[in-house]
Amino acid sequence: MNKLLRHIILFLAVLLSACDDKTRNKNDGPNTRFSIQVGDKTVQVRITCTEKERQRGLMHVKSMPENEGMLFLARKPEKHGFWMKNTLIPLDIGYFCSDGLLREVHPMYPRNLDSVHSLRDDIRYALEMNQGWFQQNGITPGARLGLDSVADAIRRRGYSPNLWID
Numbered sequence: 001m002n003k004l005l006r007h008i009i010l011f012l013a014v015l016l017s018a019c020d021d022k023t024r025n026k027n028d029g030p031n032t033r034f035s036i037q038v039g040d041k042t043v044q045v046r047i048t049c050t051e052k053e054r055q056r057g058l059m060h061v062k063s064m065p066e067n068e069g070m071l072f073l074a075r076k077p078e079k080h081g082f083w084m085k086n087t088l089i090p091l092d093i094g095y096f097c098s099d100g101l102l103r104e105v106h107p108m109y110p111r112n113l114d115s116v117h118s119l120r121d122d123i124r125y126a127l128e129m130n131q132g133w134f135q136q137n138g139i140t141p142g143a144r145l146g147l148d149s150v151a152d153a154i155r156r157r158g159y160s161p162n163l164w165i166d
Helices: 001-017 051-056 146-155
Strands: 033-038 041-048 068-078 089-098 102-108 121-129
Touching: 001 068, 033 051, 033 146, 068 146, 102 121
Parallel strands: 041 068
Antiparallel strands: 033 041, 068 121, 089 102, 089 121
């Protein structure tokens, strides 16, 4: 009986692994960069899908390529604040509403423990880029975040976009 039970368990394990989400690449972890649209620009971003990833953010990163950043996801629209504890590079943070529209951009300074809060209380996404990136690329409030590309990246991370995108 034990041998039969082991075969059944093994069969079920193989069957379940075959049913894995086909859009997920086993290598698409928290350090994977995904192409997303911001206004008319394509950037490479890491996407925070867990609280641990959100808390770590860009801490201890010594440099970041010009068109690379980190996208923070929130499950509901609200006021947000980010600080730069153990963050070594100057950043700008862009705050976006649920519809993907950029509403605010604020500078952030290395190792500063003061939170940079959104002015609005309906923010759903925050994008950290190298300081000056938004201005240098003409990305101003009203620019749109490509939510389709964000949803695809979330899927590839193995999560449901419905947790973060309405």
